[in-house]
Ligand SMILES: CSCCC(=O)/C(O)=C/O
């Protein structure tokens with residue numbers, strides 16, 4: 434988080450303490466969580482996509498817009514954080530996440546014609562629906578882009594990551610990536626041990642990673658009703 438973010442966060446919190454003073458104290462934890470959700474949603478937003486074949490770099494909102502919360506993403510195994518992208522070299526929060534989750538490997542992937550070899554081919558491949566046998570961990574340190582993931586009912590959810598957003602796509606989730614119309618992202622790539630970037634284009638349902646993903650996330654109770662991923 435940058436200095437201006439911190440100051441703004443502090444001002445909002447002080448304002449809330451004033452408000453909280455004048456109302457029942459039980460409301461305070463609720464107000465506090467609203468501030469945090471607003472802050473992370475400045476850099477990560479998700480929504481259901483429309484069915485149009487238009488330019489993949491457009492937002493593809495449905496009409497009316499249908500947003501998806503970060504909690505709904507977490508139910509699909511998609512984790513997210515907001516970090517200080519201006520300070521990734523000395524960020525204690527990033528260090529803690531890396532230690533706790535065993536992310537020993539780190540490099541950067543810059544998606545633009547000048548920096549990415551075989552740019553056109555890579556752009557095409559990133560947008561093919563695929564899965565990996567390990568987590569896909571990306572921390573957007575500059576620019577922005579869309580990670581699309583399938584929900585319990587095979588609908589596409591578009592996850593917009595901007596500077597400061599870190600996401601983890603679980604092993605076995607079908608997904609794809611595209612730049613947005615700003616045409617640039619620089620992402621930190623993290624991995625447990627030696628990296629394996631192999632994409633398995635859909636269908637690859639026989640892979641153990643896919644079966645485990647279905648068992649862990651798609652066949653669980655969700656929103657009060659059991660969902661059968663194979664249906
Ligand atoms: C922004 S990193 C490029 C996308 C990528 O590495 C990947 O595997 C997409 O699924």
Ligand SMILES: [Fe+2]
Pocket residue numbers: 563564565569608609632
């Ligand atoms: Fe991928």
Ligand code: NI
Pocket residue numbers: 637
């Ligand atoms: Ni295969």
